[in-house]
Amino acid sequence: MKNSFIKTIALATIALFATISFQSCTDEPTEPKNTKGTLTVEFEHVWGLDKAPFYMNTPLLHPMSKDTISVNLLKYYVSNIVLTNANGSKYIVPESYYLISPEENSIEIKDVPAGDYSGMEYIIGVDSARNNSGIQTGALNPSNGMFWSWSTGYIFVRIEGTSPQSPTGMILYHLGGYTSPFNAINKRNFTFDQEVLTVAPTANPTVHFTVNVAKIWHGPVKVADLNVIHNVGDNAVSMAKNYSDGFLFDHIHK
């Protein structure tokens, strides 16, 4: 009796593993094509809470500090994108690491399961594991100028430019850090309010965020007091947090 039970289990397991071993070398089982779609995420850079247009290489008056700031380089990472389905389930976008700048401000995410999504979350920066995963390719290639060569880790937000209020005339903020107590990784969780993001093979919707660049100087750091950051620390943590607070969900293009 006991023997025949073991026999059954063993045979079933053999069958299972045999099936796996025959299947496992082919590609992922091909799902019917109509279950996936593409979506675009767009980051519109603005200046100030009233969403004035943001221009590179142009002196802009900071609405709070009244400093004049001209940005000539702005790059940052958006990573670990997760979509929240209206039914509560989540879709984790695999290998989602993107380097965003005003010049390249939209990303295309392919092969998203069709469905109605009610929200999105992502990290402004790079998760701690990937800060210390050795040499990487794509957006995380150290040749992209967003890797701290002198200390392992990525620059999450890099903003450089000029300001007459700066003691040297220059501003340079390289914000990063992924370990306590100077962790500059910020996760944001957005709901699409009353709107619904419908992903389908026939639709190519765009989720539109605004990014208030001025928000980076909303905290205690003033250009006149601190015009350069290139290391981890309280100021980097605070500026990175401010920057991530400047991301707002705006609308969805169907």
Add this chain to the structure above:
Amino acid sequence: MKIPQYTVLLIVSIGLAILSCKPEPTKTNPEFTYPAEFGSIAYPNPSNKPAQAGIELGRHLFYDVNLSLNRTISCGSCHAQVHGFADHNLPVSFGIYNRKGIRNSPSIINMAWSPTFMWDGRIRHLDVMPIAPFTDTNEMGMTLPGVMERIKENSKYLNLYQKAFPNKEINEETTLLALSQFMLSLISNNSKYDQVKKGKTKFTNSESNGYELFKTHCNSCHSEPLFTNHQFEYNGIVAIESDPGRYRITQLPNDKYRFKVPTLRNTEITYPYMHNGSIRTLDEVLNKYVESSHIESNRNYSGKLIPITLSESERKDLIAFIKTLTDYDLISNPKFSEIH
């Protein structure tokens, strides 16, 4: 013991299932193994196992002066085989255009077991470590894309990359993985100390006394068998100056003036000593450790600092032991030598 036939079938079928998805085994040199006596490696990318072709490519890159801005400095310039892969007995190292660095180039042997790199541990992954000297303006003065251009201009690399990484491109990834393979292969485990441990030879009386003194006074930081605990300590024997050590990286007050404990392997040939190369001989190092007044005044930086009391003959014995850590196989191995 009787093994039911179903069990055998089951094991075989599981084995098949596991095997069937393995990618083609990469060509690795069957001779390369990490020595068991050092324990498991700290290198976080063990799939990049040193293989003959990868080590050879890494060696060519390691000794290529063209990878520095004015084509004068290679990795091997400051990590010389003859000095146990430390600098040529310079207190601090010089990079392109004779630009002076701030620290003494450490020996880079047994890096497979090192969880961090540089005197302040600022690099946490061997695969990205070379980006620091490549791009430091006082060292090689390049950008990483610039290094890639210099590699691509030299036709010898086509074949070397092809052999080391078939069907892969010449890019940042393959370059740094090859450099890692070469550095991982720089293993020092054949000193007299190692031979004694393997029962192949014996210490002299003086060395043996020195070993006992070492175990009493030094082993808590310079821990066997790698002769470092990989921690950051304030050693109390270097004057506090402008270099704040690990603090610069962590910004934690407790890390001020702490530097990584260096290995004592090959220390005889890696002089001068300390992060700034400020102490020239092993005798002087020991002198500092017995100056109790000096140690006491700096004790607040490290609880482990205890002044050492050593007689003249005990000092001689301790140094005799330290000299048994010199690995002549390492410094004469043609596989590690400069390419001309």
